[in-house]
Amino acid sequence: MNQERVVKAGLLGLGTVGSGVYKLVEHQKDEMAMKAGAGLKIQKILVHNMNKKREGVDQSLLTDKWEDIINDDEIEIVIEVMGGIEPARTMILEALHAGKNVVTANKDLVATHGHELLEAAEERGVDFLFEAAVAGAIPIIRPLKQCLAANEIQEVIGIVNGTTNFILTRMIEEGMDFDDALALATELGYAEADPTADIEGLDAGRKVAIMASIAFHSRVTFDDVYTEGITKITAKDVEYAEEFGDVIKLLGVAHNTEGGIEVAVHPMMIPKEHPLASVRDSFNAVFVHSDAADDTMFYGRGAGELPTASAIMGDVIDVIRDIQYHCTGRISCTCYRETPIKNFKEVKNKFYIRMLVDNKPGVLAAIASVFGVHKVSIARVIQKTKADDAAELVIVTEAVKEKHLEDALEHLVDMDTTREIGTVIREY
Amino acid sequence: MNQERVVKAGLLGLGTVGSGVYKLVEHQKDEMAMKAGAGLKIQKILVHNMNKKREGVDQSLLTDKWEDIINDDEIEIVIEVMGGIEPARTMILEALHAGKNVVTANKDLVATHGHELLEAAEERGVDFLFEAAVAGAIPIIRPLKQCLAANEIQEVIGIVNGTTNFILTRMIEEGMDFDDALALATELGYAEADPTADIEGLDAGRKVAIMASIAFHSRVTFDDVYTEGITKITAKDVEYAEEFGDVIKLLGVAHNTEGGIEVAVHPMMIPKEHPLASVRDSFNAVFVHSDAADDTMFYGRGAGELPTASAIMGDVIDVIRDIQYHCTGRISCTCYRETPIKNFKEVKNKFYIRMLVDNKPGVLAAIASVFGVHKVSIARVIQKTKADDAAELVIVTEAVKEKHLEDALEHLVDMDTTREIGTVIREY
Structure with missing residues (x-):
């Protein structure tokens, strides 16, 4: 190996993550070779x-x-x-067509146009890593693509x-x-001025699509x-989850089933014993169940200047090796199947429903009958609080x-005795 | 890529793991290309x-x-x-010298002769993966070698x-x-007939050396x-740990410090909030702290027929790609430094000491003075139980x-008032 060789890179963007990449490159300069x-x-x-x-940038x-690059x-x-x-998108495509390797942190792009980009990379025999x-x-793409390659993966949460x-x-804690x-x-500083993409699950949705x-x-x-x-989750739901031995988490959920791929993002109650339950604060984790490896989980920082730069630079170092x-x-698109996506309406879930109803005889029977008519089996009904004329029910x-x-x-909702359907949360 | 090509492998051993590898190869036959x-x-x-x-093997x-292979x-x-x-060892060396790629699950061998084997692989330009x-x-070698490559890793537990x-x-639970x-x-079936290598920390020691x-x-x-x-840990220690908000785990601990590499396996009390604390039963997990990625953790099955075969086959699939x-x-030995190993006697730890002493005036002062003489600062002393003439102390x-x-x-131990030094456990 020629230790004198220096690979040249062009950096597109110098915001938080770009600065992190620049810092890491500087920091690792002496050791990179x-x-x-x-x-x-x-x-x-x-x-x-x-x-x-x-600051600190040459x-x-x-x-x-863009032409300069x-x-x-x-x-x-x-x-x-x-x-x-x-x-x-245009820049990455041009770079790939020009025979340059590309490393990106762009989930929006990969979640929507990943296939097009991987195809362009494959055509020119260059790396496209993300x-x-x-x-x-958190190392998750490489583990899924390589370490667990011999598995039939059934679940990614x-x-x-x-x-x-x-x-x-x-x-939960306060x-x-x-x-x-x-x-x-x-x-x-954990939430942006417009937090929609985060709190409505869109950001998580892009990541679960890629995974x-x-x-x-x-x-x-x-x-x-x-x-x-998660905007409809209330302190009361969190408290009831606790009583059930559960915690509420916003989960990206993907299952590979006989009827097709189920993929969604929504809040979910998960048992406290589940490894995901103890993932606190701004930490991320991905739980993977597969036929040979069984359960695995990958935990760490999901964002931030240096954590994101760490993942990018891991890819860059791989590209440098590949170039030499x-x-x-070498590892491009691995989508060699065409499994249909299951219509979400056909997906099965367990539900927790918190509702407020008139407190009078026969109401519970009427509710149970409605569920029965619509093929919804009830596991349990708990009367949580009772005022003079109204009762709060939790139905699972x-x-x-x-x-x-x-x-x-x-x-x-149409029943006279129903005062309010409070929260509906899926259960793991 | 020629989809007709079939790479041939020789399998050394057909015990539990070997059978698992054979099964996965059969199971994935149609998809491998x-x-x-x-x-x-x-x-x-x-x-x-x-x-x-x-059963089930051709x-x-x-x-x-061996000559046949x-x-x-x-x-x-x-x-x-x-x-x-x-x-x-001899077979792997011969295989590498002959230009064959090698995938192994042999921790004893890699922990002791890893360098020799990686050198032999490097000489012939073949893969040696483990x-x-x-x-x-659990994917851990590839994440450490590749995904976290841009990091200065400070801690592996x-x-x-x-x-x-x-x-x-x-x-803990019962x-x-x-x-x-x-x-x-x-x-x-979790413990072998002779459980020494497990319960004395030797098996964990090999793994922490490799990591x-x-x-x-x-x-x-x-x-x-x-x-x-862990043979000296008692139910009482587990109970006291619980009182402190801790759990006792057998940890492989490695730190990269200015004074050298600290590396050990021993039981440790860790706070319940630490991600490792909720790793239950026979599951394994590795927690890694590094300068850019911050905290990461990798969780899953540490043993078993198919889980181990999953890791082996991930490596094998990588080799098949590399061959083509x-x-x-491409990725061989990454030990480009020569950091000294710190003598364990120089490593600093916090300690929990449970001891039984005479219950009479002045004993505590005498004990405190002994610790002082030997430069051991005491954080707290708790008198746990007291009989007529003896008292149980926990010193942290x-x-x-x-x-x-x-x-x-x-x-x-030499003091007349000391009846017994019970358990000594390090604290995280």
Whole structure:
């Protein structure tokens, strides 16, 4: 191995993650050749604003012209950390077509256009790696693609959004309401000014689409994912979950079943003994069940400057090795099946339903009858509180189809004795 | 990629793990070319006893002659699952010298002779992979070598022995004594007839040596590891740990410090909030702290037929890809440093000491003074129980050097008022 060789990279974006990548490259400068067999140099950095002062960054590397990078034949690796669909998609495609290897942290892009990008990489025999796009620092793409390659993976369940896990942890451990916990998350910088993508499960949905595609060897895009956020969870639900020995987590859930791939993001009650239950604060974790390895779980930081940069640089070091061994493109798209996505209405789940009803004789029987009509089997009914004329019920169902529960709830809403359907949460 | 190509492998050993590998190869036969770009065929299987009936295995593959495998030029991968140092070491070396790639699950061998084997692989440019040698099905070698490659890893702590974790879980959750829990583990097949290697921490010691070598880029062999088992832990210690909000786990502990590499296996009290604390029964987990990724943890089955075979086959599939891309040997030894191993006596730990002393005035002062003389700072002293003339004390120290604690304990043993030094357990 020629220890003198230095591989050149172009960095697209110098926000939080881009700065982290730059720092790690600087920090590891002296060791890179020993780690990867060749050195690494950031040759150019694409930024929007050339005039912005950027602490600790060699200003001469900055450019606002994509041509400077795409036309630089010395650049063998493009590291994309701008985020968003465009112009990232076009730039990555151009880079791949030009025979450059690409490493990205862009979950939006991979969750929607992953196949197109992997195909472009395959055509030119270059690497397209995206470990950082799912669950930040946590090694999950490489374990799914390589370490567990001999398995039939049946289930992937992940806490893959740190913001919502922080909020739920505060609700669980301090009895906070959702709004207060969100306010705290915003104050501490865990939630963005517009927290929609996090609290509505969209961010998690992109990650679970990527993981499901790899785990089940079949294309799953973000559009295939049913998403439901945590905004309706109340302190009371958290408290009742505790009574059942459960905690409420926002989970990305993917199952490979005979009837097709089930893929969704929604809050779920999981037993405290489940390894995911003890994943606290902004930490992420992905639980994988497969036929040979059985249960595995991968835990760590799902976001942040250096954690995300860690995942990116792990990919970059792999590319540097591949370049030297002339084996870029060695592991490309692994979607060799075409498994259908199951309509979410056909997916079976157990449900917890908290509702307020008139407190008078016959109400419970009427409710039970409605569930029965709609093929929803009830596992238990608990009367939680009782005022003069109203009673709060918690109903837990057996595993029933989403559409059947939906029908039953619509029916219940129309009943005179129903005052409010409170929260509906799935149970693991 | 030529989808018709079939890579041939020789399997050394057909015990539990070997059978698992055979089963997975059979099970994945139809998909292997799509997974790995080429098919896989077990060409020959080396066994001791040719006459033993082996359910479901093609008898024509069996041989008791190593020459049949080493001299078969079609065999490009040797999968070693015999265990033990010899003849595994000689066979693997011969295979590597002959230009064959090797995948092994042999922790004893890798923990002691890993460097020699990696060097032989490097010389011939072939793969030598051993994901299965540490923590069974859990992807840990590849994450450490690749995903976290850009990190300075500071700490690796693992529950890497399922037998002892099962025993401790029974002690924690059911208040069992060590002997009863061991008997149960034996009855259920978690413990071997001679459980020494497990309960004395030797098995965990081998695994932590391998992980430390990779994590810290410097050679650590089993001989470097201080090992202490769980035989002295009592139900009472487990109960006191619970009172402190801790659980007792047998941990492989490796730290990369300025003064050198600290590496040991011993029981430890860890706070219940630590991710390792909720790793129950025979499950394993490895917790890694590094500068960029921060905390990560890898959880799963540490042993068993199919879990171990899963890790082996992940490696085998990687080798098949490397063979096709002519890049075997791409990731070899990563020990590019020569960090000294710190003498264990110089390592600092916090200690929990349970002792029985005479119940009379001045005893506590005398004990405190002995600790002081030996530079051991005490964090707290709790008098747990008191009989007519004897008192049970629990003393918790600050972080102090092992040698200082040892000196203090020797001194304490000699005191007339000391009836018994019960248990000494390190605190995380």
